[in-house]
Amino acid sequence: MENMSRRKFVVSLALLGGALSVLPAVADADDSAAPSGAVYWAKIGPAKDFPVNALTFGSYPPEFGRGGVYVKRVDDKTASALSAKCVHRGCRVAFQPSENVFRCPCHHAQYSAAGEHLSGPGHGNLAVLLAKIEGGDVWVQSLTPPRSAG
């Protein structure tokens, strides 16, 4: 699992850069361990709501819980995403564009714009998630399956 996260993180370094977006902090419950090889896709919203080259927050649909992600749309077909869930205890990190860092309001962990842990409690980086644009919508990987309806 750790190797998978590290590999995904390296991929994200090529895709993520500076960005613009600030959002409130709320505890998340989006992404714990997924079965090996499983990819669950969640529709986050219309691509037009995610400006090119900006880190923009999006929420998972209800069936995936209350979690959120930061999406960076590269063009009309390509996007990258980082989990907004702090690796320490799961609070929602907020991007600070003036400093180009994510900060966790709970215990003050800090991450680079690419999700790399810089300081504070917790070990590891923000999870790099697969992302794509299909049918005019942004889709992001969830590390947990959707809850069944019923």
Ligand code: FES
């Ligand atoms: S939950 Fe983020 S620093 Fe503790």
